[in-house]
Amino acid sequence: MEKVSIIGAGSWGSALARILGDNGHQVLLYDTDEKTVEEINQYHTNVAKLPIGMLPLNVQATTDVKKVAEFAEIIILSVPTKVLRTVLNELTKVLTSPKLFVNTSKGLEPDTFLRVSEILDEVLDKKYIKGFVALTGPSHAEEVIRQLPTMICSVSNCHQDAVKIQYLFSNKTYFRVYTGHDLIGSELCSAIKNVYAIASGMLEGLGYGDNARAGLISRALVEMKRIVIAMGGKEETIYGLTGVGDLIVTTTSHHSRNYQAGVKLAQGKDLNETIASMSMVVEGARTAEAIYFAARKYKLETPIIDAVYQIIYEKKAVAKVVKELMNRALKDE
């Protein structure tokens, strides 16, 4: 049995702790929120983030970053991407040995537009990085905490590391992990899909139906393919768990915060008002900005990304933007 550290005791960090605890591993969660840490240690719950479900007794929590750094050789990152650099800067002060980092955060860094593996390389001294794995795919914390069947992917440039994490998380009842090797493609897909989740929520907010959503998903795949290939990823990733799998789960489910944000934007609320009204992360908004500029840089045609960007950052009306999309020049699929 392994010892595992998890940075971030929010919805996803807690759900991951549940899997590892169920698999018999010893887990230490780290979070800056004292109330959450106290609740986990005292009651084995995290009601604000996961109203249903308990954490096993082999899951403990701390607010001490030194303690979590020393606890295990495997460190799981599960904080919103926007605070990742801060977290890594804290870690650099206390790391004394190399670690296998497993990222589960989905998004690009606001301002730098870097992928998480790139942020890690920039912030941490190489001697402390034993390896890097992205654990990603269609997975809502709300379902994992209830032990509902879930399949995701452990992706790394090092196959051995990917397999190690595959076995650490897989169990025979509700969590099955595949391995993958396209780190760039997987990191990009897991970030970009949040933009399409916002777009899908907007369709819901406008009262559109299944036809519009299916059209959105299909055309989103075309855009994702263009972006991933231009930025160095592999086309096959688009058709796997980290691509179409995550895209479907996030564009069709009310569990998705990005989807919920899209519904509110379509109802006329602005971005700040929308984010303020939600207790959890909405990473697609910043990713829309990042990918919009990346698409300009690589000269890619990305009408859906552009539409979401225009609604959020140029304050264009949702219905007007949809009309413009429908009136684009007709073309081959």
Ligand SMILES: NC(=O)c1ccc[n+]([C@@H]2O[C@H](COP(=O)([O-])OP(=O)(O)OC[C@H]3O[C@@H](n4cnc5c(N)ncnc54)[C@H](O)[C@@H]3O)[C@@H](O)[C@H]2O)c1
């Ligand atoms: N919720 C899901 O179902 C799910 C599934 C897969 C991946 N993810 C990804 O996991 C990441 C986290 O999402 P979440 O839903 O758990 O968010 P969340 O808002 O529920 O939790 C984030 C946690 O990070 C903590 N935190 C913030 N700043 C911190 C810091 N500087 N140091 C330590 N802890 C800090 C917060 O206190 C909070 O407990 C996101 O990138 C998200 O895309 C989420």
